Every structure is written in structure tokens, then in C-alpha cells.
Amino acid sequence: MNSMASTVDLALRNVRRQRGRSAFVVGAVALGVAALILAGGFIKDTIVELGDSIIYAQTGHLQLSRSGYREAASFDPEAYLIEETEALREELEDGDGVRQVLLRLYTAGLAGNGDSDWPVIIEGVEPERESALGSYINIAAGRRLADDDTFGVLLGAGVAQALELSPGDWMDVVATTVDGSMNSLEFEVVGTFQTFSKDYDAVALRLPLAAVQELLGVSGANVAVVELDDTGTTEAHAEMFAQGFAERGFAVERWQELDPFYYQTVALYQQQFGFLIAVILSLVVLGVGTAMGMSIHERAAEFGTLRALGTRDESVTRLILVESVVLGLTGAVAGVVLGNLLAVAISAVGIPMPPPPNSDLGYISLIRLSLPVSLLAFAVGALAPMLAALGPARRSVKMPIVDALQRAV
Amino acid sequence: MRGLTVFLALRNLRRQLRRSLSALLTIAIGVTALLLAEGYSAGMFSAFRESTIRAQYGHLQLTAPGFHERGRSNLHAHLMPAPSASLQAVLPDDAVVAPRYLFVGLASAGDTTLPFSGLGLDPAVDAQGGSALRLVSGERLAANAAEGVLVGQGLAKRLGVQAGDAIVLLVTTADEQLNARETTVTGIAASSSAAIDDALLVTPAGVARELMRSEGSHQYLIYLSDGDELEAVQARLAAVAQTEGFELRDWWSLADFYRRAEQLFRQQLTVVVAIVTAILLLSISNTMMMTVLERTREIGTVMALGARPSRVLRGFVLEGAMLGLLGVLLGITLAWVLSLGLDALALQMPPPPGFSVGYTASIELGPPLLLRVALLSWGATVLACLWPAWRASRLEIVDALRVVR
Structure with a gap:
């Protein structure tokens, strides 16, 4: 038998013999790994939930517009109009994993209730398609726009409040047409909505696409919004579209870039949760370290005996380290088993969360299973006992054999 | 008898110094970790609140009754004269009252005319949107400015104006007349929201009043130098404000969106902190359990010499209680030192969502937090001792004496 194999064999026997001590180390490792998996899975869920609330309230997954449209911050609809909308839609919807393509036409204008005016951003939308996308839009009053609401308007909650409008009321919308003159149309309020952004709700107003085209005297749209089947394919689709459409004068933007708060919010989460993960990690390392250190320290006499019988220091060190690896694994x-089982159990019950700022309904948070998180937690757990054993192992072979043998247990 | 048990427990702790130390360390670091985790969140929430108050709401607001609900749809009807001297006398000496005058209209430069949403304020006392408003180019309004306007980034781009350019503001006055005046763009500013920047315009209140041909203001924001005084000031102010016809609101009741966002974030943090707490408690019990189980033979000896099981039990629980107390004290000290260290570092954190300016990280260790964490950890330590101590006291003496280690 070669020496490594016999060391492993010995280590396994030791682990079994020292049942109590082994149980403590294994317990400490298992708890730590499970805690990391739970925390990691919850954080992942929180960030996924944040993404969904952006995608399905406002941005969709990807948006195509004429190059330069965003940078110019211009609401000059003529310069950045997509004319061949149906051809573009067909081409985009042809791709794998694309659920639907929605057209939007934006312009700035004034909304009025007869007494006072309020500056707004007008969005011309395709009502039914928007309803299919906007599962995260909260309808505060009334209902969503429907395709047959030729002159219906859905108001941001802030606009409705500012102008004291409620469903059933009529209002004026004024905008500048392509040729520079002012045009005004009357609309009936069908409902009011709330999104995650109160600032957006205070200025946004949704009209049927055709009505905005009539208001501006143009045809076409500014933006083609792409909804995908799976958020995970956003990047792949973005690259694909960027390649195919860049030379035709289109810019492709991902939802993360379209929401002004996404990166800031994720940075905040990562910073805050990162700190807590660091705390959990240090507790795991400390707990494992204590159990491991105590166990080795208390076996001083045993290691002394080994050395008295002629075992070399390296062999003793190796034995201790292999033992710790066995315990760690x-x-x-x-x-990993415990963490994933707990995650499934907790997700089955759900963690009730208070309503997000845009809504009156709370949501149920889950703990997401994820391979990278499990692997990382596994690695931490498997290595922690070995790292913790390094110091005590060295001390126990440095101790004079006579002292070690005399150590009271 | 009791004194003896305590004495023995102390001696035991000293004798088992190594074990005591590692248990002590586990408890202390656990307490520190929990305090840091919660104190850090508390510090962050304080910073967010402070930014929200400074940037948007003021601590308290005086307005015409119903302004917050209906005011924006009929601005003319919701103007209020400045608070009287007798009202101001109720405020603390260092409180600041900042009037705000709201108006909407059309802004034009060259051929372009666009709607704006204007804010008139007193540049001398108002933070001009403070940390919520970032200066892109040019300058903020000077403290004594009687002219000039800060233009939102989006609006400036679409109007094609830069700092130093002239801009014409066109409004409908209270008596339904059209009125216009020219003024100079002093700077371009950006808030965190493009939607706001597309219409934002900030001027000295004088410019706005002259333009609208009316007096007074819509809101009077009250900034307190000490946020803890809020409730006391609010209570004193309430009656006076009412007799002068004002509606008094605190920022908390106005910041509905902020309140909900904070609640959600708090809950999310609570879940993770709960996991931290669980693993902390479990690792304390793991250590305590190990400590007791490894002294089985010693327990056997003590009982062979005639000690009653109840005395063994009491001894261990006492040891645990003292260990827990020491650990908690050590942990609090450690957390306190670390929080001082962090303050000294003055670590700058990135801006929270909705703000353009970051904040300084700090760890807030309030008495309620200290007490809660201390009780929790101490209780966990004692509880963790109970089970192994109870088992130890039920041991068959002969078996306990023979336990090989």
C-alpha cells in the first residue's frame, strides 16, 4: 500500500473513531454551507425580482431605435422615426426566443384638465401588446388601455393627481407636430397606473399609437421593444441584433441600460448583502476553526504517541490535513444537501415581502437554487477545515514528544 | 452554597482556559458580527433618510390645507403668505424655513418652445435640491441671486441652451393674463430621473413671483439642525400652524414612496440577518456543547464525590452565563472599536438609487440594538449549555468515569 493511500485510510479511521469531535466539525461546516446557500439564493431572488419589475413594467428586454435617438434626448420625432415598422416587427419576431415586438412613439407635450396644464411625456403604444408585457404595471384606478380605445388614455398616477383626473374624465393633450404647429386632441381617461419610478409616473401618459401618430402628423414609431421568452438570453439576443441591425442605422439597448436606477440599485444590494455574506463567511470560518483547533489540541497525546513510535512530523501533519479534508468534504x-432542501422547503412556504413602492400588493420571495452559489459554498466548506487545521497541526508537531505524551486529556 | 457554586464556576472557567477562550471568542465575534451587520444597515438608513429630507422634503412642511392632495392641479389657489414671526418663534433658533414657489409654463430659446415645471426658491437658505440635484455645467444660483435659472439637463438639451444663454419664460398669471420674461441660464443640473430633467427649471422665488404676479409661496420647508427634535417641534408647532391656516406635515407622511422602498429593503435585509443570527446561535451552541461533552470524565468524578445532579447542572449553566456575559461585553467593545475605526476611515459609498451624491458609511450602535443583540446572544449561550449540562447531570457515574478520549 503506498503511503498516501494508507494515510487516507488512517484518516478515515480516525474520523470514525473520534465520532463526537468529527460530528462538531462536520456540523459547523454543514451549517455554514447551508447558510451561504440560503443567503445567496435569497439575494439572487431579490435581484431577479428587481429585474423583472423593470422589464415587465417598462422596458421589455431590448429596445431598438434609430442610432442617435437616445443621445440627442430629442423629441423631434421626424428625425428618428422608424417607418417600416411592420417589416421590422416581422423580422424581429422571426427570431428564436422572441415573444413579441411592441412599437412605441414618444413625444413631449402638455396635458390639461381645462383649468391647468401639466408637462408630460406622451407614449404612443399598442394597447393589447403592452398589456401582455406589462404584468408589473400596477393599475391604480380604472383599467388598462384596450385596442378599441381609439381616444382613451392611461395616466401615470402622478399626472392624474396633479390634474385631478379620474377614469371617465376627459382631458386635452397638446403636442407640436412635425411642421412646428401645435395640435390638440381630446382623450377619455380609462385608468391610472403606477410603476417602480414615481418620477416617471408623474409625467407619463399612454395613448394608442394611432392617436399619437395623428397628433404629430407622422406614421411609424421611435422604438421597437422586444420581449423575450427568457430573460437569460438578453445578452445573446442583444449581440445578435446589434450585428444584424447596426449597419442599417439601429441602436440596440438592453433593459439594464434603459433603467436609470438598475445599476445603482444592484450596487446598493451587492454592497449591503456583500457585507452580510462577509459576516456569514467569517462566522463559518470561525466556527469551523474553533471546532477544528479544539479537536487537534485535545488530541496532543495521541499525536505525541504517533511521533514517539517513529512517525515523521510530515506524516502526522499530512494525516491531520487529510482528516480535515475528509471532514470538510x-x-x-x-x-449542500441541507441548504438546497431548506431552500426548497422555504420556497414552498414563501417569504412574504411588503409591497414594492409602486404597488399595494406584497410579493412572495423565494430562495433560488443556483449551481454557482452551491459550488462556491461547497468550496468554502470543503476548504475551511483544512485551512483551520494548518496552525494547530504545526503546533502539535512542534511540541516536544515528552510534553505531548504527558498532556492531560 | 450559592457563593461556592459561582466561585467554582469561575475557577472552572480559568482552569479550562483554552476551551473558555475559544467559546468566548466565538460569542464575542458573533456579537460583533451581528452588531456590525445591523449597525451598518442602520447607518445606511440614517444616511438615506438624511439625504431624502435634505434633498426633497425638509423635516416639516407648512402648506395650504389640502396642498399635497390637490395643490398641483390648482397652484394659484394654494399660495400661502410667509409664516408669521410668532410662528417662527416656536421653532428652534437654528431651524431654517425655506419657501418654495411652484409654477408651470413654456420656456423658449431660439425657435424651440417647450413646457417646463418650475421651482422658485430662496437660494440663500435652500439647498436647491441638494444632493438630489447634480450640477452638470455652469453654477448653482448664488445666495443673493435675483436673476438666473438652473435648467434640467434634458430640457436644456432640447432647448439647445447652455450656461450663460438667455431663455424666455412664458406663463399664464393668476388673473389669466399671459406674461413673459427673459432671464439667463446660470447652470445645467441633473436629477436622478431623466423624466424630471426633461422639464425641470429652478429660479429664485422672486423671479417666479414677478412672473406669476402673485405673492407668497406654496410650501415652506422647515429644516432642523437636529433631526431628533422633529417630534417635539412638530408638537409645539401644530397648534400655531393651525391658527394661521397652515397644514403641517412631517416628511415621513409625505415620503410615501421612500417609506415603502425602505420597508421593502429592510425586510430583504432582515431575511439575510436572520440567516446570520441562526448560524451565530448554532455555532455558539456547537462550541458550548463541545465544551461540556469533553468534560464528561470530570463530571463523573465530581458526581462520584457526591455532588448532586442539580449542582452539576447549576454549575454548567452558571459557567455558560458568565462566559456569555464576558463574550457579549467583549463583542460590544470590539464592535464599538470597529465602528470608531470606520468613522475614522470616512469611507465613501456609491450614491443610493435616486440620488446623485454618495454617503459616508457608518455603523450606528443604538442602545436598543445593543440590548437586543446582547440578550439574544447571552440567552443563546445559556440555552446552548442547558441541554449538554442536563445530559451531563444525568450520566451514569461509572460510564462517565470510563469515557475514553
Whole structure:
């Protein structure tokens, strides 16, 4: 038998013999790994939920517009109009994993209730398609726009409040046409909506696309919004579209770039949760370290005996380290199983969360299973006992054999 | 008898110094970790609140009754004269009252005319949107400015104006007359929201009043130098404000959106902190359990010498209680030192969503937090001792004496 194999064999026997001590180390590792999996899975869910609330309230997954449209911050609809909308839609919807393509036409204008005016951003939309996308839009009063609402308007909650309008009321919308003159149309309020952004709700107003085209005297749209089947394919689709459409004068933007708060919010989450993960990590390392250190320290007499019988220091060190790896692996496997089982159990019950700022309905948070998180937690758990064993192992082979043998247990 | 048990427990702790130390360390670091985690969140929430108050709401607001609900749809009808001297006398000496005058109209430069949403304020006392408003180019309004206008980034781009350019503001006055005046763009500013920047315009209140041909203001924001005084000031102010016809609101009741966002974020943090707490409690019990189980033979000996099981139990629980107390004290000290260290570092954090300016990280260790964490950790330590101590006291003496280690 070669020496490594016999060391492993010995280590396994030791682990079994020292049942109590082994159980503590394995327990500490398993708890730590499970805690990391739970925390990681919850954080992932929080960030996914944030993404969904952006995608399905406002931006869709990707948006195509004429190059330069965003940078110019211009509401000059003529310069950045997409004319061949139906051909573009067909071409985009042809791709794999594309659920639907929505057209939007934006312009700035004034909304009025007869007494006072309020500056607004007018969005011309395709009502039914928007309803299919906008599962995260909260309708505060009334209903969503429908395709047959030729002169219906859905108001941002802030606009409705500012102008004291409620469903059933009529209002004026004024905008500048392509040739520079002012045009005004009357609309009936069908409902009011709230999104995650109060600033947006205070200026946004949704009209049927055809009505805005009539208001401006143009045809076409500014933006083609792409909804995908799976958020995970956003990047792949973005690259594909960027390649195919860049030379035709289109810019492609991802939802993360379209929401002004996404990166800031994720940075905040990562910073805050990162700190907590660091705390969990240090507790895991500390807990494992304590259990491991105590166990080795208390076996001083045993290691002394080994050395008195002629075992070399390296062999003793190796034995201790292999033992710790065995403990680490056992604990990490147990922890991954425990963590994932707990995650499934907790997700089955759900963690009730208070309503997001845009809504009156709370949501149920889950703990998402994820391979990278489990692997990372596994690695931490598997390695922690070995790292923790390094110091005590060195001390126990540095101790004079006579002292070690005399150590009271 | 009791004194003896305490004495013995102390001696035991000293004798088992190594074990005591590692248990002590586990408890102390656990307490520190929990305090840091919660104190750090508390510090962050304070910073957010402070930014929200400074940037948007003021601590308190005086307005015409019903302004917050209906005011924006009929601005002319919701103007209020400045608070009287007797009302101002109720405020603390260092409180600042900042009037705000709201108006909407059309802004034009060259051939372009666009709607704006204007804010007239007193540049001498108002933070001009403070940390919520970032200066892109040019300058903010000077403290004594009687002219000039800050233009939102989006609006400036679409109007094609830069700092130093002239801009014409066109409004409908209270008596339904058209009125216009020219003024100079002093700077371009950006808030965190493009939607706001597309219509934002900030001027000295004098410019706005002259343009609208009316007096007074819509809102009087009250900034307190000490936010803790809020409730006391509000209570004193309430009666006076009412007799002068004002509606008094605190920022908390106005910042509905902020309140909900904070609630959600708090809940999200609570879930993770709960996981931290669970693993902390479990690792404390793991250590305590190990400490007791490894002394089985010693327990056997003590009982062979005639100690009653109840005395063994009491001894261990006492040891745990003292260990817990020491650990908690050590942990609090450690957390306190670390929080001082962090303050000294003055670590700048990135801006929270909705703000353009970051904040300084700090760890807030309030008495309620200290007490809660201390009780929790101490209780966990004692509880963690109970089970192994109870098992130890039920041991068959012969078996306990023979336990090989």
C-alpha cells in the first residue's frame, strides 16, 4: 500500500473513531454551507425580482431605435422615426426566443384638465401588446388601455393627481407636430397606473399609437421593444441584433441600460448583502476553526504517541490535513444537501415581502437554487477545515514528544 | 452554597482556559458580527433618510390645507403668505424655513418652445435640491441671486441652451393674463430621473413671483439642525400652524414612496440577518456543547464525590452565563472599536438609487440594538449549555468515569 493511500485510510479511521469531535466539525461546516446557500439564493431572488419589475413594467428586454435617438434626448420625432415598422416587427419576431415586438412613439407635450396644464411625456403604444408585457404595471384606478380605445388614455398616477383626473374624465393633450404647429386632441381617461419610478409616473401618459401618430402628423414609431421568452438570453439576443441591425442605422439597448436606477440599485444590494455574506463567511470560518483547533489540541497525546513510535512530523501533519479534508468534504456535501432542501422547503412556504413602492400588493420571495452559489459554498466548506487545521497541526508537531505524551486529556 | 457554586464556576472557567477562550471568542465575534451587520444597515438608513429630507422634503412642511392632495392641479389657489414671526418663534433658533414657489409654463430659446415645471426658491437658505440635484455645467444660483435659472439637463438639451444663454419664460398669471420674461441660464443640473430633467427649471422665488404676479409661496420647508427634535417641534408647532391656516406635515407622511422602498429593503435585509443570527446561535451552541461533552470524565468524578445532579447542572449553566456575559461585553467593545475605526476611515459609498451624491458609511450602535443583540446572544449561550449540562447531570457515574478520549 503506498503511503498516501494508507494515510487516507488512517484518516478515515480516525474520523470514525473520534465520532463526537468529527460530528462538531462536520456540523459547523454543514451549517455554514447551508447558510451561504440560503443567503445567496435569497439575494439572487431579490435581484431577479428587481429585474423583472423593470422589464415587465417598462422596458421589455431590448429596445431598438434609430442610432442617435437616445443621445440627442430629442423629441423631434421626424428625425428618428422608424417607418417600416411592420417589416421590422416581422423580422424581429422571426427570431428564436422572441415573444413579441411592441412599437412605441414618444413625444413631449402638455396635458390639461381645462383649468391647468401639466408637462408630460406622451407614449404612443399598442394597447393589447403592452398589456401582455406589462404584468408589473400596477393599475391604480380604472383599467388598462384596450385596442378599441381609439381616444382613451392611461395616466401615470402622478399626472392624474396633479390634474385631478379620474377614469371617465376627459382631458386635452397638446403636442407640436412635425411642421412646428401645435395640435390638440381630446382623450377619455380609462385608468391610472403606477410603476417602480414615481418620477416617471408623474409625467407619463399612454395613448394608442394611432392617436399619437395623428397628433404629430407622422406614421411609424421611435422604438421597437422586444420581449423575450427568457430573460437569460438578453445578452445573446442583444449581440445578435446589434450585428444584424447596426449597419442599417439601429441602436440596440438592453433593459439594464434603459433603467436609470438598475445599476445603482444592484450596487446598493451587492454592497449591503456583500457585507452580510462577509459576516456569514467569517462566522463559518470561525466556527469551523474553533471546532477544528479544539479537536487537534485535545488530541496532543495521541499525536505525541504517533511521533514517539517513529512517525515523521510530515506524516502526522499530512494525516491531520487529510482528516480535515475528509471532514470538510463530508460537511460540505451535507451542507449542500441541507441548504438546497431548506431552500426548497422555504420556497414552498414563501417569504412574504411588503409591497414594492409602486404597488399595494406584497410579493412572495423565494430562495433560488443556483449551481454557482452551491459550488462556491461547497468550496468554502470543503476548504475551511483544512485551512483551520494548518496552525494547530504545526503546533502539535512542534511540541516536544515528552510534553505531548504527558498532556492531560 | 450559592457563593461556592459561582466561585467554582469561575475557577472552572480559568482552569479550562483554552476551551473558555475559544467559546468566548466565538460569542464575542458573533456579537460583533451581528452588531456590525445591523449597525451598518442602520447607518445606511440614517444616511438615506438624511439625504431624502435634505434633498426633497425638509423635516416639516407648512402648506395650504389640502396642498399635497390637490395643490398641483390648482397652484394659484394654494399660495400661502410667509409664516408669521410668532410662528417662527416656536421653532428652534437654528431651524431654517425655506419657501418654495411652484409654477408651470413654456420656456423658449431660439425657435424651440417647450413646457417646463418650475421651482422658485430662496437660494440663500435652500439647498436647491441638494444632493438630489447634480450640477452638470455652469453654477448653482448664488445666495443673493435675483436673476438666473438652473435648467434640467434634458430640457436644456432640447432647448439647445447652455450656461450663460438667455431663455424666455412664458406663463399664464393668476388673473389669466399671459406674461413673459427673459432671464439667463446660470447652470445645467441633473436629477436622478431623466423624466424630471426633461422639464425641470429652478429660479429664485422672486423671479417666479414677478412672473406669476402673485405673492407668497406654496410650501415652506422647515429644516432642523437636529433631526431628533422633529417630534417635539412638530408638537409645539401644530397648534400655531393651525391658527394661521397652515397644514403641517412631517416628511415621513409625505415620503410615501421612500417609506415603502425602505420597508421593502429592510425586510430583504432582515431575511439575510436572520440567516446570520441562526448560524451565530448554532455555532455558539456547537462550541458550548463541545465544551461540556469533553468534560464528561470530570463530571463523573465530581458526581462520584457526591455532588448532586442539580449542582452539576447549576454549575454548567452558571459557567455558560458568565462566559456569555464576558463574550457579549467583549463583542460590544470590539464592535464599538470597529465602528470608531470606520468613522475614522470616512469611507465613501456609491450614491443610493435616486440620488446623485454618495454617503459616508457608518455603523450606528443604538442602545436598543445593543440590548437586543446582547440578550439574544447571552440567552443563546445559556440555552446552548442547558441541554449538554442536563445530559451531563444525568450520566451514569461509572460510564462517565470510563469515557475514553
